[in-house]
Amino acid sequence: xxxxxxxxxxFSIFILxxxxxxxxxxxxxxxxxxxxxxxxxxxxxxxxxxLFNKYKWIDRPKVGENIVGFIEENSPAILSIQEHNRDWxxxxxxxxxxxxxxxxxxxxxxxxxxxxxxLNKGSLNPEGTSNNTIFADILFRGDTIRVYNVHLQSFAVxxxxxxxxxxxxxxxxxxxxxxxQKQKEQAQLLVEHLKNTSxxxxxxxxxxxTQFSSIYKVLKADFQDTFYESGSGFGRSYTLFNVPMRIxxxxxxxxxxxxxxxxxxxxxxxxxxxxAKLRLKE
Numbered sequence: 001x002x003x004x005x006x007x008x009x010x011f012s013i014f015i016l017x018x019x020x021x022x023x024x025x026x027x028x029x030x031x032x033x034x035x036x037x038x039x040x041x042x043x044x045x046x047x048x049x050x051l052f053n054k055y056k057w058i059d060r061p062k063v064g065e066n067i068v069g070f071i072e073e074n075s076p077a078i079l080s081i082q083e084h085n086r087d088w089x090x091x092x093x094x095x096x097x098x099x100x101x102x103x104x105x106x107x108x109x110x111x112x113x114x115x116x117x118x119l120n121k122g123s124l125n126p127e128g129t130s131n132n133t134i135f136a137d138i139l140f141r142g143d144t145i146r147v148y149n150v151h152l153q154s155f156a157v158x159x160x161x162x163x164x165x166x167x168x169x170x171x172x173x174x175x176x177x178x179x180x181q182k183q184k185e186q187a188q189l190l191v192e193h194l195k196n197t198s199x200x201x202x203x204x205x206x207x208x209x210t211q212f213s214s215i216y217k218v219l220k221a222d223f224q225d226t227f228y229e230s231g232s233g234f235g236r237s238y239t240l241f242n243v244p245m246r247i248x249x250x251x252x253x254x255x256x257x258x259x260x261x262x263x264x265x266x267x268x269x270x271x272x273x274x275x276a277k278l279r280l281k282e
Contacts, residue, residue: 030232041259042140042278044147045076046204046248048271051085057270064088067268074264076275078138079113080149080204099136110149110205112136119144124193126186129153133190137199143280146197150190150205152215153182183208183215191218200255200280206248206271216249223251226276229258236263237272250276257281 050057052064068091071079079095086100086109095113099121107130112121120137135148155176194201203223209215211225227235227246236244248271252258260277 028228028232028235040141040279042078042145042280043074043076043275044078044080044202044204044250044278045071045074045273045275046080046082046149046206046250047071047273048082048151048206048248048269049085050083050269050271052088053268054085058268063268066266068092070264070266070268070273074275077115078147078202079111080147081111081113082108082149082151082206082271084109084111097136097138099134101132101134105132106130107132108151110134110151112147112149114138114147116140124189126182126189129182129186131182131186133186133193133205135193140280144199145202145280146199147202148190148204150186150203150207150219152186152206152208153179154208155179179208180215184218187215187218191221201253202256202278203249203251208247211246211249219249220251223253224256224258226250226252226258226261226278227263227274229261230276231261231263233263237274238270248272248274250274252276252278255281 047067049067052067054064068088072094079092084100089098092098092113095115097114097116097118098111099114099118100111101107101109102123105123105125107125110132112118112134114136117139118136119139122135124133124135126132131151131153133148133150135146137144137146190203201223203219207215207219227249234244235246237248238245250261256278258276259279262275264273264275266272
């Protein structure tokens with residue numbers, strides 16, 4: 001039975017790799033530096049911080065403080081955090097404005113910190129889940145832009161061989177199936193919400209699924225993926241059995257020009273942060 005579970009795990013990785021190299025660009029080679037003017041640009045970071053290591057998943061001191069230091073060093077104008085911990089809000093007093101998951105819900109907390117004024121904010125509150133999507137309408141240099149912070153349903157799969165060995169394959173597959181269905185519902189809720197705004201849109205967050213999934217394709221639609229526009233390398237934002245995966249994204253509509261995209265190699269969470277530099281087209 002243990003061998004069967006290990007084979008299932010290895011087969012899953014094989015399928016992932018097969019899809020990776022058969023159905024799309026997984027590794028993006030860096031492009032030559034252009035003459036893109038960064039004047040009046042907007043930097044946006046998305047980061048699942050896993051509660052700032054509240055439960056000591058990473059056995060090192062001051063992991064939360066390291067996350068804060070990293071963010072301060074890179075100083076994005078807009079910061080979308082998933083799996084936030086409100087106890088850490090006071091570390092972000094450099095941001096004058098914020099939108100966050102309402103206090104009167106039992107949902108995983110998300111926040112959008114902004115150095116520019118927030119004119120309006122809200123929460124989509126999908127049913128039957130602790131996950132959520134929030135948004136903020138932000139006044140940026142005379143224009144209003146809408147920023148979404150998305151955290152789609154997790155499959156709740158612990159990426160360790162011992163955990164998979166103890167998991168019955170049927171139960172695991174059912175949980176993944178339920179997770180995919182929830183992701184579809186949450187993605188469709190966002191798609192419907194997008195129809196009600198005429199503002200330029202930025203979608204950030206943890207989709208908990210790869211760029212080869214139907215979930216990603218539904219949300220990307222006609223949006224630009226900042227990694228494909230200006231990124232390089234594998235675009236890793238998560239690692240499963242040492243396989244680099246991209247499950248965190250910044251998507252923008254065609255009113256933006258993507259000047260830069262960066263994936264960071266800092267191990268302060270189970271996710272890696274990403275950042276894009278954008279400019280509104282004339």
